[in-house]
Amino acid sequence: MYSIDVILVKHFFPPQEAGIYSAAALVAKVIFFALMPISQAMFPKIAELKIKKESYSGIFLKSVFMVAGLSAIATAVYLLAPGFVLNLLFGPAYNAAIPLIGLFGLAISLLSVSYVFINYFLASGKTKFSYIMPAFAVVEAVLIWFWHASLFQTVSIIAVTMGAMLLASMANFFFIREKTSV
Template sequence: MPVIIPIFIANLAFAILTQSDIILVKYIFTPHEAGIYSSAAIIGRTVMYLPGAIVISLFPMVASNKARDEGTLHLILKALAMTIALSGTGTLALYLFPDFIVSLFFGNRFSSAAYIIGLFAIAMLPMAFLMIIMHYNMAKGGKYFAYIMLLGSVMQVVGIVYFHDSLITVLKVMLISGSLCVTILFAFLTLEYY
């Protein structure tokens, strides 16, 4: 199988996991509720993008070590630890101080979104880990991870379509699907080394 296929599938799955909620919420909920959700997404998604610099440096280091038949476990562990530090701190701040952060960056325009920003940040935390694990696997030339992510993305879309009694429920579906993907991929990663 050409290496491009798993990369395409993984990126498609990641886009679905991290963006389909906005489309579905806009379709399912009232314009007012969709606006609140979109406002929360602007702030809540920052948690997912905080480790972006880690991804940029992780990919070439893993690919280089793989090409030289050197170990890569230490690289993924460091990347995950840095993600915990960065995204975990961001999540904690958004969970503990949503009103302050919203007013600091946006004034009163987005104040109605403060009640879901904490949960939004928590739902994005697995996506931050998923981004790290995805790029690690792409750099190693892995294939299975893409199909696990695709399954997770389908599960999330189906979950939101069937379970959408509130915006909080949508975020819980995202948290569950993201957490399951990360757990399964981390289990495969662990089996690979032990």
């Protein structure tokens, strides 16, 4: 999920296009790595509260809303000023990646919110759903393998896959809430 797309793009596209894609991917992943500490801080707190049999839904919801809110802001910046964002890291040499930045930012934002859910499931001992990320990584790789007419199509596949993973994570969360107290 983290880099299989870059490997497949390198396989299917000429080196120059693969470089453009790699630049866009790196710019987008800034969102994920900037927000990852929120999930990492949430994890031990939820695990501790679970052991104490105390409610941990507040910490989880704060984490989700914080990551979703910051992701929304980052995605808006990526959509409204993709050239600015790209040039901060790479300068004008990679301007061909500008059309990919906004959608890639959205895709990685969806991944970032999913990551909060996945960490919640693991921290709270609800591990039956832990296969979600590897399963969607396989789906993403298969879709890119068969549909890679353009770099934009590849990023679109990632965005759809990340959106589906977030929806599956949310559905699982609400299903768990119905069965147990959080």
